[in-house]
Amino acid sequence: xxxxxxxxxxxxxxxxxxxxxxxxxxxxxxxxxxxxxxxxxxxxxxxxxxxxxxxxxxxxxxxxxxxxxxxxxxxxxxxxxxxxxxxxxxxxxxxxxxxxxxxxxxxxxxxxxxxxxxxxxxxxxxxxxxxxxxxxxxxxxxxxxxxxxxxxxxxxxxxxxxxxxxxxxxxxxxxxxxxxxxxxxxxxxxxxxxxxxxxxxxxxxxxxxxxxxxxxxxxxxxxxxxxxxxxxxxxxxxxxxxxxx
Amino acid sequence: xxxxxxxxxxxxxxxxxxxxxxxxxxxxxxxxxxxxxxxxxxxxxxxxxxxxxxxxxxxxxxxxxxxxxxxxxxxxxxxxxxxxxxxxxxxxxxxxxxxxxxxxxxxxxxxxxxxxxxxxxxxxxxxxxxxxxxxxxxxxxxxxxxxxxxxxxxxxxxxxxxxxxxxxxxxxxxxxxxxxxxxxxxxxxxxxxxxxxxxxxxxxxxxxxxxxxxxxxxxxxxxxxxxxxxxxxxxxxxxxxxxxxxxxxxxxxxxxxxxxxxxxxxxxxxxxxxxxxxxxxxxxxxxxxxxxxxxxxxxxxxxxxxxxxxxxxxxxxxxxxxxxxxxxxxxxxxxxxxxxxxxxxxxxxxxxxxxxxxxxxxxxxxxxxxxxxxxxxxxxxxxxxxxxxxxxxxxxxxxxxxxxxxxxxxxxxxxxxxxxxxxxxxxxxxxxxxxxxxxxxxxxxxxxxxxxxxxxxxxxxxxxxxxxxxxxxxxxxxxxxxxxxxxxxxxxxxxxxxxxxxxxxxxxxxxxxxxxxxxxxxxxxxxxxxxxxxxxxxxxx
Numbered sequence: 001x002x003x004x005x006x007x008x009x010x011x012x013x014x015x016x017x018x019x020x021x022x023x024x025x026x027x028x029x030x031x032x033x034x035x036x037x038x039x040x041x042x043x044x045x046x047x048x049x050x051x052x053x054x055x056x057x058x059x060x061x062x063x064x065x066x067x068x069x070x071x072x073x074x075x076x077x078x079x080x081x082x083x084x085x086x087x088x089x090x091x092x093x094x095x096x097x098x099x100x101x102x103x104x105x106x107x108x109x110x111x112x113x114x115x116x117x118x119x120x121x122x123x124x125x126x127x128x129x130x131x132x133x134x135x136x137x138x139x140x141x142x143x144x145x146x147x148x149x150x151x152x153x154x155x156x157x158x159x160x161x162x163x164x165x166x167x168x169x170x171x172x173x174x175x176x177x178x179x180x181x182x183x184x185x186x187x188x189x190x191x192x193x194x195x196x197x198x199x200x201x202x203x204x205x206x207x208x209x210x211x212x213x214x215x216x217x218x219x220x221x222x223x224x225x226x227x228x229x230x231x232x233x234x235x236x237x238x239x240x241x242x243x244x245x
Numbered sequence: 246x247x248x249x250x251x252x253x254x255x256x257x258x259x260x261x262x263x264x265x266x267x268x269x270x271x272x273x274x275x276x277x278x279x280x281x282x283x284x285x286x287x288x289x290x291x292x293x294x295x296x297x298x299x300x301x302x303x304x305x306x307x308x309x310x311x312x313x314x315x316x317x318x319x320x321x322x323x324x325x326x327x328x329x330x331x332x333x334x335x336x337x338x339x340x341x342x343x344x345x346x347x348x349x350x351x352x353x354x355x356x357x358x359x360x361x362x363x364x365x366x367x368x369x370x371x372x373x374x375x376x377x378x379x380x381x382x383x384x385x386x387x388x389x390x391x392x393x394x395x396x397x398x399x400x401x402x403x404x405x406x407x408x409x410x411x412x413x414x415x416x417x418x419x420x421x422x423x424x425x426x427x428x429x430x431x432x433x434x435x436x437x438x439x440x441x442x443x444x445x446x447x448x449x450x451x452x453x454x455x456x457x458x459x460x461x462x463x464x465x466x467x468x469x470x471x472x473x474x475x476x477x478x479x480x481x482x483x484x485x486x487x488x489x490x491x492x493x494x495x496x497x498x499x500x501x502x503x504x505x506x507x508x509x510x511x512x513x514x515x516x517x518x519x520x521x522x523x524x525x526x527x528x529x530x531x532x533x534x535x536x537x538x539x540x541x542x543x544x545x546x547x548x549x550x551x552x553x554x555x556x557x558x559x560x561x562x563x564x565x566x567x568x569x570x571x572x573x574x575x576x577x578x579x580x581x582x583x584x585x586x587x588x589x590x591x592x593x594x595x596x597x598x599x600x601x602x603x604x605x606x607x608x609x610x611x612x613x614x615x616x617x618x619x620x621x622x623x624x625x626x627x628x629x630x631x632x633x634x635x636x637x638x639x640x641x642x643x644x645x646x647x648x649x650x651x652x653x654x655x656x657x658x659x660x661x662x663x664x665x666x667x668x669x670x671x672x673x674x675x676x677x678x679x680x681x682x683x684x685x686x687x688x689x690x691x692x693x694x695x696x697x698x699x700x701x702x703x704x705x706x707x708x709x710x711x712x713x714x715x716x717x718x719x720x721x722x723x724x725x726x727x728x729x730x731x732x733x734x735x736x737x738x739x740x741x742x743x744x745x746x747x748x749x750x751x752x753x754x755x756x757x758x759x760x761x762x763x764x765x766x767x768x769x770x771x772x773x774x775x776x777x778x779x780x781x782x783x784x785x786x
């Protein structure tokens with residue numbers, strides 16, 4: 001599994017590629033407790049669904065490979081715990097992530113409100129080029145719906161995030177979302193191996209001088225609201241209003 | 246119950262009575278203990294606690310380990326890594342407090358709306374309060390956690406927010422006595438004992454009408470307090486309440502209720518918590534050696550402090566970093582974490598846990614995974630490096646592969662299926678059940694529960710007798726070395742020496758002489774089996 005990073009990078013196109021080239025993609029799932037993060041991961045990875053999963057403790061890790069447009073992606077998924085007490089650990093998981101899926105529950109409006117907090121936090125402290133998807137889960141519970149699809153869709157478009165309503169129970173849009181994530185990833189970079197190398201590269205090539213990553217003193221939730229467009233403006237290359245097919 | 250019978254004690258160690266007891270060799274004794282308890286049940290008194298409260302909590306261990314490993318000469322540039330680790334640790338703490346401050350401003354508003362409600366509509370409240378519910382009242386043991394300002398945090402039975410009034414009374418009692426520069430320890434009212442533990446910003450109250458003594462209840466409250474620390478750390482608990490005295494701690498403990506519930510249930514059924522000792526899964530010492538070696542060979546990683554395998558609340562093996570010991574109370578919290586969580590069975594997990602006796606100020610990170618498909622054999626790798634998940638995950642794969650190659654996983658599974666052992670195997674006819682704790686290694690052994698202790702009610706009664714025996718022997722005012730107690734349905738013998746604690750239950754008709762004879766025989770049997778029942782060698786990385 002674990003490849004020796006140095007050799008790979010120095011010798012592209014070697015015999016190593018007799019297998020399919022896999023691109024490692026670190027994804028983390030964020031969102032309030034009980035919105036269905038673990039159920040989505042379980043649906044995606046094992047194709048199963050269990051009602052009333054126990055709440056996740058800390059974070060759990062799973063991986064799954066997927067072929068999108070002829071390219072192999074190996075998703076390394078961090079399924080984080082939504083509970084308040086684990087909130088401060090989230091940076092540990094999104095710090096090195098290529099993509100983040102923020103999940104809310106369409107039947108519980110306050111879980112949707114939290115999405116904005118997560119977006120702000122990711123914009124302020126997350127990796128610069130992180131691809132974000134917003135998933136309105138439990139869309140099978142149409143009768144209990146409290147958050148409209150339109151509202152969430154518009155918000156997602158405004159910040160350039162992928163959006164889709166999902167159902168871990170009926171499998172609607174779950175795999176599609178990961179496929180969309182894969183398509184949104186910035187063009188091939190060095191497949192992540194040692195964390196330090198990748199960080200250096202990113203800082204050297206992608207960091208926007210206008211944005212400072214330090215000054216964490218203010219805390220994640222401290223920045224004023226409605227600033228999503230600011231960070232979006234810094235990355236004009238990102239396509240807007242992505243919608244799952 | 247058993248207490249109603251006639252008691253005949255040998256409170257002294259006079260030669261005439263003890264002549265036949267042979268305590269020269271304590272089975273399960275080891276100079277090289279894997280677990281280490283610097284304190285003991287006998288030290289657990291209010292005086293001891295008051296003294297302890299003066300002392301700073303156990304902290305800095307994690308930093309010491311991190312610092313030390315950064316001193317190691319390593320090809321990888323350690324420094325940025327560790328600085329990162331340190332700063333993220335600190336910043337994580339700060340962040341949570343900042344958030345806390347923010348939330349705290351929101352919470353009181355919510356609470357204020359709640360409180361006037363209860364005052365205005367006091368009649369409705371009376372109907373709603375759990376305290377008026379007969380079922381609630383009939384519970385045998387209650388445990389409450391409230392903040393120093395009287396905010397409900399947890400109740401074992403009922404919903405804590407429906408117990409606002411009763412928690413208010415508890416807080417009033419505590420602070421009334423505190424006002425007089427004194428400390429409320431316990432109240433006895435009829436059959437009920439109310440035991441209070443005030444620590445930092447929390448008030449813990451235990452109420453029982455069972456056999457538990459005040460001191461035993463105090464121990465249980467300590468476990469509960471440690472469970473809170475285990476979720477939050479001592480430092481952040483203090484920071485939170487320093488910033489806002491009336492903070493609603495339930496916010497941060499959401500989802501942790503099951504750990505409290507489970508811990509309290511364990512305490513009522515699992516003697517290990519009472520004895521502050523751990524039970525080991527019986528295994529041939531050669532198999533255990535293979536398992537330990539599999540861990541040492543594949544997980545010799547810097548920053549990895551403890552690696553252990555747990556099966557059904559029993560310890561299979563523990564490998565530790567040199568110089569660092571796991572306290573049995575901490576190990577019980579780990580066992581409780583595994584025991585109470587189904588979610589670990591779905592995927593490899595990575596979770597912070599604070600081990601109060603090891604370091605109350607910070608988290609260690611636990612890599613938790615099950616090694617078998619039935620999800621019974623649980624491997625925990627505890628590291629001080631928050632970024633070591635993938636390294637540990639790799640180590641876990643290698644450990645698993647080696648355990649399979651050497652049939653060790655099979656041996657563990659066989660031992661699980663075999664059930665531990667029957668009292669009959671000890672070859673002592675009148676012996677019904679016993680608990681034996683080797684003090685130097687903080688491990689204990691006991692046979693399976695068999696007739697007449699097959700029904701839950703009978704098991705509860707048996708546990709009550711052990712509580713009684715344990716209490717009588719450890720009464721701080723008058724500690725006993727030996728206690729021979731003739732009860733209505735059984736005869737009890739408790740015996741404590743430097744090396745061990747033994748609590749044995751016999752049929753009601755046994756004489757003192759034959760009980761002593763039987764106990765000597767039992768000790769010889771345990772000695773013969775000690776390699777299988779105890780972990781006698783400590784393995785370090």
